[in-house]
Amino acid sequence: MTSGDNLPLQANYKNEVTFIPNPPYLAAPTFINAQLAKGDANYEFSAANVKQVRVRAKRLNGPELLKALDQYRAYRTAYYGNDKQKAAYKTQSIDTYPGTQVFDRSFPVNKPLDHSEILKLNWREVLGDFPAAPLFIELEGTAADGIEQKGVVTQTLVQFTDLGIMLSESLSNIGNDLGREPKTISAAEAVDILQARMNEAFPDDQAVRVFESDGIVADAAAGADYIKIRSDALFNQRDLNILAVHEGMVHVATSLNGQHQPICTFLAK
Numbered sequence: 486m487t488s489g490d491n492l493p494l495q496a497n498y499k500n501e502v503t504f505i506p507n508p509p510y511l512a513a514p515t516f517i518n519a520q521l522a523k524g525d526a527n528y529e530f531s532a533a534n535v536k537q538v539r540v541r542a543k544r545l546n547g548p549e550l551l552k553a554l555d556q557y558r559a560y561r562t563a564y565y566g567n568d569k570q571k572a573a574y575k576t577q578s579i580d581t582y583p584g585t586q587v588f589d590r591s592f593p594v595n596k597p598l599d600h601s602e603i604l605k606l607n608w609r610e611v612l613g614d615f616p617a618a619p620l621f622i623e624l625e626g627t628a629a630d631g632i633e634q635k636g637v638v639t640q641t642l643v644q645f646t647d648l649g650i651m652l653s654e655s656l657s658n659i660g661n662d663l664g665r666e667p668k669t670i671s672a673a674e675a676v677d678i679l680q681a682r683m684n685e686a687f688p689d690d691q692a693v694r695v696f697e698s699d700g701i702v703a704d705a706a707a708g709a710d711y712i713k714i715r716s717d718a719l720f721n722q723r724d725l726n727i728l729a730v731h732e733g734m735v736h737v738a739t740s741l742n743g744q745h746q747p748i749c750t751f752l753a754k
Contacts, residue, residue: 535626543584579623668719707736
């Protein structure tokens, strides 16, 4: 018998090798609290050796976010720990987390064994009418045929949903209509609309106030627990959506976060 480089072999050799597929695999950013700049409003995760991935998401208000962060800490500790810690930790289902479920969908995965596939979530589809909100997401993969393990679960917490992405997508979709939406909402009406949004976002913090003011130059300004609206300003619905996110979900929420924790209390100022 001659080898590939034309050297003769002393004897024939035969052996059988069995390749064992890797365990089911899901990979997603485990914690997001920064803006992303891709501008496509998509959240990517990868899957391998699973035949489908069930994705569930819960929207969190201010107090629910604090509770979820505390509960999620054990998951992160185990995730970044050693193999013994990971094996000992039992993942808590998304059903045990606070929040309102806003998304539940299964994605098929058709790749061969040991080949990964990139899947995408679109924030617009997940959030619906909300321009931005904290989200807790669970990815549950069902093992592909031929895999011994039953499946795999990955969880992630999106603390403030990619405001950069959302804004970038909004701007790209405005087109030639930029600035043409008439401003017909008075300051008094804006106060009522934004107050309702704040009450819904922070139900345990009813001290968050929205009121008119004559003493500001900008259309609106935020303080530690309030949003001021200039009395003679006019708005459209797009303006109010932006104010709810920027003044309420960023500035006021940061202050409330500082009030609710013993660490980084300077955030409350």
